[in-house]
Amino acid sequence: VQLQASGGGLVQAGGSLRLSCVVSGRSFSMYFMGWFRQGPGKEREFVAALSSTGRRTYYVDSVKGRFTISRDNAKNMVFLEMSSLKPEDTAVYYCAAPRIATISPPTPGDYDYWGQGTLVTVSS
Numbered sequence: 001v002q003l004q005a006s007g008g009g010l011v012q013a014g015g016s017l018r019l020s021c022v023v024s025g026r027s028f029s030m031y032f033m034g035w036f037r038q039g040p041g042k043e044r045e046f047v048a049a050l051s052s053t054g055r056r057t058y059y060v061d062s063v064k065g066r067f068t069i070s071r072d073n074a075k076n077m078v079f080l081e082m083s084s085l086k087p088e089d090t091a092v093y094y095c096a097a098p099r100i101a102t103i104s105p106p107t108p109g110d111y112d113y114w115g116q117g118t119l120v121t122v123s124s
Contacts, residue, residue, distance in 0.1 A: 005093065010123065019118060031052055090122045092120075
């Protein structure tokens with residue numbers, strides 16, 4: 001299973017970015033998908049997750065109302081739409097997928113497959 005993330009870049013505070021992640025190597029539509037991030041000097045943290053059908057979404061409190069996770073099962077892609085960006089959103093963002101298809105959202109430890117990361121830098 002391979003994940004390829006893209007879409008990062010430099011943006012001013014208050015701006016927007018859209019991250020994309022394409023998945024190959026297995027059936028995409030059966031699995032939750034997630035986004036994580038790791039800021040400078042910080043541990044990797046969960047950002048958002050999306051159920052296989054796209055009907056259920058989960059977010060860390062710090063991004064609720066600003067970020068939106070979505071997916072296109074026909075294209076094997078997951079997206080993270082980020083708006084009202086803040087300097088504290090600066091991080092390398094990773095898309096991730098669990099090995100097992102579940103009904104309940106995976107815990108962070110359940111994500112076995114990771115993209116290479118895409119850097120988002122938000123300037124003040």
